[in-house]
Amino acid sequence: MATDFTAGAxxxxxxxxxxxxPRDDVPRPGPRAGLDVDRIVATAVRLADADGLPALSMRRVAAELGAGAMSLYTxxxxKAELIALMYDSVLAGLYPEPPSGNWRARLTAVAQANWDLLVRHPWVATVGTGRPILGPNLMAKYDAELAAVDGLGLGEVEMELVTILVTGFVKGIVSGLHEKVAAEQASGLTEEQWWAATEPHLDRVFDPERYPTATRVGPVSGPELGAYPAERAYAFGLERLLDGVAAIIDR
Known part of the structure; x- marks a missing residue:
């Protein structure tokens, strides 16, 4: 998936x-401004949810708001700054309550919150966060996720690495899910239609002796899992990932 970076902001x-x-609520003389940052960001998020970040532009946001593009720049x-604001805005309320329970329950809650966020706002997975600009909601997310692994005997670096492991795993799984949806939209073919069109050609070139393991596993796993079983992969992978964290804690 294409990546939009906030590093250029x-x-x-x-x-x-x-x-x-917070806004100054004292009435000011003169006409009331038709635009503000919150309204611009909310509109941009709505457009990105519908069509993704590549289709987003300052001009399009302005048109949606019934304003001139130059008025947005005031x-x-x-766009880079707008994406940073959008990213931070959708993190608001990600954890209404701090993750609770034992450490596995807390990390499961972290994973689920990130899953829900990425499913609700697919474009978030395409925001490059190698140099994140630390807004208040991003800092709240970071603090809540570190707190989920606090008090387990892990060092500070290990705490951060565990949270990166969990959130990165979720992002990878959901990105694959979005790629599958994008492929269906681009091709105009459902998953079943695509495989039906591919199967006759595959039958002509597939050599069971050259690919013996795939020959054995594919006919069993394919009908049960489908081409990209995101939910199954998420549930299975998260449990194995937490088993690995348990080994670190036990050590």
């Missing part, structure tokens, strides 16, 4: 927007 301008204080400097 102006750090100072973006941080100021992310950490802006509130948000550019």
């Amino acid at each position: 102006d750090p100072a301008r973006t941080m100021a927007l992310l950490w802006r204080g 509130h948000v400097p550019g």
Whole structure:
């Protein structure tokens, strides 16, 4: 999937927007402004949810708001800054209550919260976060996820690595799910139709002696799991991942 980076955003301008204080409610003279940052970000999120980040532009957001593109730039400097604001905004309320229970339950809650976020907002998986701009909601997410593995005897570096392991696993599984949906939309073929079109050609070239393991496993796993069993892979993989974390804790 294509990646949109927030690293190109102006750090100072973006941080100021992310950490802006509550609005001044004192009435001001003159006409009321038709645009504000929150309205721009909410509109951009709605458009990205529908069509993805590649289709998002400052001009399109402005048109949706019934405003000129240049008027947006008086509130948000550019698309990179807008994406950073969008990303932080959808993290709000990710953990209404801190993950609770034993450590497996807490990490399962972390995984589920990230799964729900990425399914609800598919474009989030395409936001490059190698250099994240730390907004208030991202910091709250980071703190809640670290707290889920606090008090287990792990060092600070291990705590962070475990949270990266869990969230990265979820992102990988959900990204595959979105790629499958995108392939269906691009081809106009359902999963069943695509395999039906492919199968006659595969039968002509497939050599069971050359691929003996695939010959044995595929006919069994394929009918049960399908081409990309995201939910099964998520449930199975998360349990195995937590088993590995248990080994670290026991050590």
